[in-house]
Amino acid sequence: MVNTGTIYGINGPIIYIQGNTGFRMSEMVHVGKEKLIGEVIALDKDLTTVQVYEETTGLYPGEEVIATGNPVSVTLAPGILNNIFDGIERPLEKISETSGAFISRGISVDSLNREKKWQTHITVSKGNYLNGGDIIAEVPETNAIVHKCMVPPLLEGTVVDTVEDGEYTIDETLITLELSDGTRRNLTMTQYWPIRVARPVRQRFSASTPLITGQRIIDTMFPIAKGGTAAVPGGFGTGKTMTQHQIAKWSDSDIIIYIGCGERGNEMTQVLEEFGSLTDPKTGNPLMDRTVLIANTSNMPVAAREASIYTGLTLAEYYRDMGYDVAIMADSTSRWAEALRELSGRLEEMPAEEGFPAYLASRLSTFYERAGMMHNLNNTEGSVTIIGAVSPQGGDFSEPVTQNTKRFVRCFWGLDKSLAYARHFPAIHWLTSYSEYLGDLAFWYHDHVSPKFVDYRNRLMALLNQESSLLEIVKLIGSDVLPDDQKLVLEISRVIRLGFLQQNAFHKDDTCVSMEKQFLMMDIILYLYKQSRALVTMGHPMSVLKSENIFERIIAIKYDVPNDRLEMFTQYRRDIDAFYQRVLEKNA
Numbered sequence: 001m002v003n004t005g006t007i008y009g010i011n012g013p014i015i016y017i018q019g020n021t022g023f024r025m026s027e028m029v030h031v032g033k034e035k036l037i038g039e040v041i042a043l044d045k046d047l048t049t050v051q052v053y054e055e056t057t058g059l060y061p062g063e064e065v066i067a068t069g070n071p072v073s074v075t076l077a078p079g080i081l082n083n084i085f086d087g088i089e090r091p092l093e094k095i096s097e098t099s100g101a102f103i104s105r106g107i108s109v110d111s112l113n114r115e116k117k118w119q120t121h122i123t124v125s126k127g128n129y130l131n132g133g134d135i136i137a138e139v140p141e142t143n144a145i146v147h148k149c150m151v152p153p154l155l156e157g158t159v160v161d162t163v164e165d166g167e168y169t170i171d172e173t174l175i176t177l178e179l180s181d182g183t184r185r186n187l188t189m190t191q192y193w194p195i196r197v198a199r200p201v202r203q204r205f206s207a208s209t210p211l212i213t214g215q216r217i218i219d220t221m222f223p224i225a226k227g228g229t230a231a232v233p234g235g236f237g238t239g240k241t242m243t244q245h246q247i248a249k250w251s252d253s254d255i256i257i258y259i260g261c262g263e264r265g266n267e268m269t270q271v272l273e274e275f276g277s278l279t280d281p282k283t284g285n286p287l288m289d290r291t292v293l294i295a296n297t298s299n300m301p302v303a304a305r306e307a308s309i310y311t312g313l314t315l316a317e318y319y320r321d322m323g324y325d326v327a328i329m330a331d332s333t334s335r336w337a338e339a340l341r342e343l344s345g346r347l348e349e350m351p352a353e354e355g356f357p358a359y360l361a362s363r364l365s366t367f368y369e370r371a372g373m374m375h376n377l378n379n380t381e382g383s384v385t386i387i388g389a390v391s392p393q394g395g396d397f398s399e400p401v402t403q404n405t406k407r408f409v410r411c412f413w414g415l416d417k418s419l420a421y422a423r424h425f426p427a428i429h430w431l432t433s434y435s436e437y438l439g440d441l442a443f444w445y446h447d448h449v450s451p452k453f454v455d456y457r458n459r460l461m462a463l464l465n466q467e468s469s470l471l472e473i474v475k476l477i478g479s480d481v482l483p484d485d486q487k488l489v490l491e492i493s494r495v496i497r498l499g500f501l502q503q504n505a506f507h508k509d510d511t512c513v514s515m516e517k518q519f520l521m522m523d524i525i526l527y528l529y530k531q532s533r534a535l536v537t538m539g540h541p542m543s544v545l546k547s548e549n550i551f552e553r554i555i556a557i558k559y560d561v562p563n564d565r566l567e568m569f570t571q572y573r574r575d576i577d578a579f580y581q582r583v584l585e586k587n588a
Contacts, residue, residue: 003067005048007032010059013303014346017048017065026196028072031056032063034105037088039072039307042347051343053088053304054105071194074311076318077170078139078147078189079112081255082288084272087296087308089315117167118189120149124175128159132200133321133377136187137174142289144280145255148322149174149189153200153377160184191318195310199317203375207410207440211327211385214250214512215243217428217501220457220522222435224411226253226325227373227383231333231405234415235395239427241267243413244329244389246426246505249278249287250512253327253385255319256291259312262305262335265297281512302339309336313370316384323380327387328371333364334391337401353400361404368408397432410436424502430464449515456522460496463529467493485533487542491551492529499555500525510558520569521557527573528554531580540583550579 005021015031015038023029023040031038031052036059042049050065074089084092089111099107118139124130132153141147157177168174173186193199207225224230234240241263248256258275260268271293278287292315296308309330316326330336337360344357352358373383388409392399395417406412414432419425438454445453466489470482479487500521504510513521532545545551553575561568 002069005065005067007059007061007063007065008047009061010056011346013052013056013301013343015050015052015056015059015065017050018046020045021048021065021067023048023067026071026194028068028070030066030068032059032065035066035108036105037072038065039303049347051303051306052301053307054301058105070192071196072307073192073194074314075111076191076193076315077112077149078118078141079116079170080292080315080318081142081145081147081290082286082292084293084295085111085311086300087261087294087304087306087311089294089311092295112170112190114169114171117169118147119166120163120168120174120189121165122162122174124159124162126159126162129157130159130177131156131377135322135378137189139189143285144283144289145324147189150191150321150378151177151187152191153321155179155185157185193314193318195307195314198370199314199321201321201374201376202379205373205375205381207373207437209373209444210437210441211325212252212515213247214514215246215426216503216513216518216521217426217430218247218413219513219515220453220518221430221461221501222411222413222428222433223437223441224385224387224435225373225437225441226385227371228385228411228437229368229371229409230385230387230411230413231390231402231409232387232413232415233390233392233397233402233405234420234427235392235417238395238415238417238420239425240389240391240415241331242505243415243426243428244331244387245271245274246511247327247387248275248291248329250281251327252282252325254290254324255316255326256287256329257294257312257316257326258291258329258331259294259296259309260331261294261296261308261333262298262339263295263331265299267331268293268295268297298335302342305336305339306343309333309367313367313384317370320374320382320384321376321378321380323376323378323382325383325385327385330367330386330388332389332391333367333405334389334401337364356400360400361407364401364404365408368405424497425505426503428501430461430501431468450519452523453519456519456526459526460500460522463489463493464496484536484542488529488532488536488545491542491546492525492532495525495528495551495554499558503558507559509561509563512563513558514563517561517563517566520566524554524557524569524572524576528576531576535580535583538584544583544586548579548582550576 003022005017008018009016027040029038036054038050038052094109121138134151135148137149139147157179160178161176170189177185209226210223211226280287296305371386392402413428415427416429419427
C-alpha cells in the first residue's frame with residue numbers, strides 16, 4: 001500500500017502535511033501533480049515536514065504527496081564518469097535534450113543510460129561464496145577507469161549462476177546469488193545507496209601518503225594526505241576555484257568529483273569547457289574520463305544545493321570501494337551553509353551565530369568525517385579526500401563557517417587578497433595556513449624523496465617567519481639601517497616567495513612540479529643562503545652580493561629548468577660556487 005498525504009501549507013521549498021501520513025524519516029516523496037521530488041525532514045503525530053528539491057511555485061494546498069518507500073538515493077553503475085549531474089543525480093545533458101536550457105519542474109529522467117551495452121568481464125564463477133563488496137564483474141567505463149561491479153554491501157551468498165563475458169546493460173542480470181535463507185537474488189551492475197548514509201568499510205587507516213598535487217606551496221609547505229581534509233578559505237577573487245582546478249587537473253588521485261555547490265552559472269560553464277578540452281597528464285585521455293561534475297548553480301533550488309554535497313560524497317565512496325583514490329572538490333561549502341540557513345529560517349528554527357542554524361557544526365563534521373583512507377569490504381584500499389572551498393563574506397575568517405570548518409579539517413590553505421591583487425598565485429599565505437599532516441607524512445618524504453626534505457621545508461618556513469618580523473621593523477625605520485645578515489634574510493625570503501611559492505599555471509614546466517624538483521629547488525635556495533651568509537659573515541656587504549644577479553637567476557629556476565632536465569641543478573650549484581669565488585676575489 002502506498003502512503004499518501006495532502007499539502008496543508010507551503011513556505012518556499014518547505015511543505016507541511018497534516019495528520020499521520022505513515023511517511024518515514026528521510027523518505028523520498030513525490031509532491032503535487034508535477035511529482036516534484038522531496039524528502040521528509042521532520043515528523044510528529046500531527047504534522048509531516050518535507051523539503052522539496054525543485055521550485056515550488058504553483059503548488060497549492062490540497063495537492064497530493066505520494067511516498068516512494070525509499071530514502072533519497074543515488075544510482076550507482078557504469079556511466080557515472082564523464083557526466084554532469086544536478087544536486088540529486090539527474091543528468092543535465094539528458095535534461096537539456098528534453099526540456100532545453102532550463103530544468104523543467106517535475107522532469108523525470110533516468111540518472112544513467114539504461115540502454116547502453118557495456119563490455120563486461122565476469123570475475124566470479126559458480127560455487128563462489130561472496131560477501132558484501134566483493135567484485136563480480138569489470139567494465140571499461142572510460143579509457144582511464146575500469147568500473148568494478150560489486151555485491152551490495154549488506155548482501156552475501158553463494159553464486160548459483162553467471163552469464164558469459166559479453167555486452168550487457170546496467171539492468172541485465174550478471175549473476176544469481178543464493179542467500180542463507182534459501183532465497184535467490186539476481187545481481188546487475190546497478191546499486192542504489194542513500195546519500196546521507198556512509199558506505200561501510202572494514203577499517204580506517206591513519207594518514208600516511210600525501211596527495212601529490214604538483215603545487216609547491218601545497219606539496220612542500222602545507223601537504224594534504226590521501227584521505228585527508230582541507231579547507232580553502234578566501235574572499236572574492238583570491239583564487240579558490242582556480243586552486244581547486246589545479247588540484248583536480250594535476251593531483252595523483254584516480255577520480256575527481258567536482259561539486260559546484262551554489263556557484264555562479266558562468267563558473268560552472270568555465271569548468272565544463274575547460275575540463276572537457278583538457279588532456280589528462282597521467283593517461284593522455286580527456287580529463288573528463290575520470291571526472292564527475294555535480295552542478296548546482298546559485299539559481300537552482302536551495303534544498304537541492306544542500307543535498308548536492310551528499311550526492312557527490314556517495315559517488316566518491318562508491319569508487320573508493322573499488323580501490324580508487326578519489327578527490328572531492330566542494331565549491332563552496334559557504335553557499336551550502338547558506339542553503340542550510342535559508343531552510344532553517346523557513347522551518348522557524350532558533351538561529352545561532354549570524355543566523356546559521358545551531359547544527360551547522362555537526363553538519364560540517366558529518367560531511368568531513370566521511371573522508372579517509374579505508375580498508376574496503378573487498379580487501380582493497382581506497383581513499384576519499386575532501387577539499388572544501390569556503391567563501392567568507394568580506395574575506396573575514398572569523399565568521400562561523402570558516403571557524404567551524406577549522407575544527408574538522410587538518411589542513412588550512414588561507415588565501416590572501418593582497419597576494420592575489422599582487423598577482424602572486426596560488427595566493428595561499430604561508431603565515432595564516434597550516435597542515436597537521438606534516439608529521440604523519442614525514443616518513444613518506446624520508447623514504448620517497450629525501451631524508452632532508454622536512455628539515456629543508458622547516459628552514460624555509462623559519463626564514464619566511466623571520467622576514468615577517470623584519471618587515472615590521474622596515475615599515476618603521478626603513479631597510480637601510482638593518483645589518484647585512486638581516487638584509488640577506490629579506491633577500492633570500494624574496495627568492496623563496498617568488499622562486500618557490502609563486503607558481504605559473506600557464507607555464508608548461510611550472511604548472512605542475514614533481515616532488516624531486518621541489519626538493520632540488522629548496523636545496524639550491526638553501527645552498528645560496530649558506531654561501532651568501534658565509535660571505536656576509538666575512539664582512540662582504542649585501543650591495544656587492546646583489547650586484548652579481550645570482551638571486552634573480554635562482555628565482556628563474558622554475559622556468560629555466562625543464563621538468564625532464566633535473567641534472568641542470570648541478571650547474572646551478574657550480575654557478576653559486578663561482579659567485580662565491582668572484583665576491584671573495586673582488587674584495588680581496
